[in-house]
Amino acid sequence: MFKESQRYRTIYCGKISKNDIDKTVKVSGWVHSVRDHGGIIFIDLRDKTGLVQIVIDPKRDFYKTLEHWRLETVICFAGKVVERSVESVNPKLATGEIEIVADEMEILGEAEIIPFQIAKDDKCSEAIRLKHRFLDLRREKLKNNILLRGAIISEIRKKMIDIGFTEFQTPILTSSSPEGARDYLVPSRLHPGKFYALPQAPQQFKQLLMVAGFDKYFQIAPCFRDEDARADRSPGEFYQLDVEMSFVTQEDIFSAMEELFVHVFNKYSKKGVIEAPFIRIPYEESMLKYGTDKPDLRNPLIIQDVSEVFKNSKFNAFSGTVKKGGVVRALKVENIADKPRSFFDSMVKYAQSEGSKGLAYIIFQNGKERSPIVKFLSDKELSSVKSITGVKDGDVVFFVADKEKNANNIAGAVRTELANRLDIINKDCYKFCWITDFPMFEKDEDAGQVIFSHNPFSMPQGGMKDLLEKNPLDVYAYQYDIVCNGVELSSGAIRNHKPEIMYKAFEIAGYDKRVVNEKFGGMINAFKYGAPPHGGIAPGVDRIVMLLADEPNIREVIAFPFNQQAQDLMMSAPNSVSERQLKELSIKLDIPKKSK
């Protein structure tokens, strides 16, 4: 009755509809749930497309052949699709109007007792989920995330090719780079004592492809960095949409990426439409207004500078800070004057936990000001605060005073914490922005040395002239980030393609010419043979999927993620290797004994 090609199925479970009524079909899948009524058994059978109800009559010989219908057993059923009676339609199921009356049954794969439930929303520790990732991937949420990931990546590819980019592959075994994160190293058998490194990003390769003349490059590139995990940072490896373009300015890159993001997000977003262009915020403005270089623009709170107001104040905590070169920052929050004392106390505590000396505040209520600090302030200072912040009755203004860098961090953390506690973040939208004009250099607080603040390959704004004439700390780079809802999706830059400017930039950061030639010789040498101006960006694919899947943890959008200690609990990686393998690689182990 069934052809050879229909050995296991004629149709997917979730695809059966009223159109198939009276047809004889064959389906294969996992036992999702069993409802045994003694006289009749219902089984929900699941495949990647969904569920369908199988009805088993007690007269069937296979009714008793099974000792148990253990959940997650893989079974093939053949039978007739019938319409359900009106009362027994299940509106919760896509296939709820029909069911299959089984004629034949074949067990394809038995299941032992599963460590956690697939059908029910069974909580269980992440270690167990990771160890049995293949089971976790059967669950609705994770399955949908991974399918969404596939769809997004395919859409990104399509769009990138549409707008004129070519996809490339670059080496996975490459050389270690001196800057950046720790490398993953791979020992070389043919060259004892030497190591390959897995690329932290295909940075130099994509720039070399520009020098080669390919003009528009992209790659869904795996990147390897040996750094510790965070909620939005999977250890080990992650994927970037790596992009590079020739003969472009920063604006050209922005508009190409805006076209991509608008297309992909509007196709897969469940949170309304996004529009280009995205807001551009200079780095310094972002640090002032949001206290971070990855602002969540869904948060309506904005930080303001009020240092001038308190410069000569009698409130020494503020005036002293300003006189020592620090700043005072104000954060107005509307309509929270009636919050209890405990709310303000716990905010002060929170600010202190973030390293603040304190958190001053003024409550404006019923035409009066209530505050631990108001008695130190003159009428003029108070009215300046009012006019700068535009405070209304019922509002509260918080103050942070510290060195600029600390004040930014603390005010930024307080801004986020207040928004979370007050639940004033609109979770139902995506807010993109570009952060532009990053400083080229910064001062290493410990060593006192000027260092690159971001990518050493970025072109300084003003080129050689600015490098020669300006204080290095005042030089900006053509360096930018794209941020969405407080998540840094990517950094990018217009690259420095002129060898002499690159030598100079490295010289300022304390590297002499010989070191540059040694470490970046491949690329800088290439720039001596006709290099086009070029630049690029590399948005994190995992983070894009995370945003569109609305997941707070990056491991929920990766099929087989490492745990926090960079281990694969299912495959037992990393693991020891044989003595013979080590010998071939000329490696002797010298594992330090744990202190104590």
Place this chain on the structure above:
RNA sequence: GGGGGCGUAGCUCAACUGGUUAGAGUACCAGCCUGUCACGCUGGUUGUUGCGGGUUCGAGUCCCGUCGCUCUCGCCA
């Protein structure tokens, strides 16, 4: 590398200040049930309380060590 938290049944969790036979839900097993859809009902099994040591008449509980997991800071040009 630093700091916090956790470790009890296959899984999730409970067990007062150290006190009787370590419980519940779910899963699993057996039985009943012909229209359920997280089916229902009855009964049952499941434990080296992570591991090792100590204090005590008595330790899941307190102490020390160790292992594992987790969050966080450092780190992520």
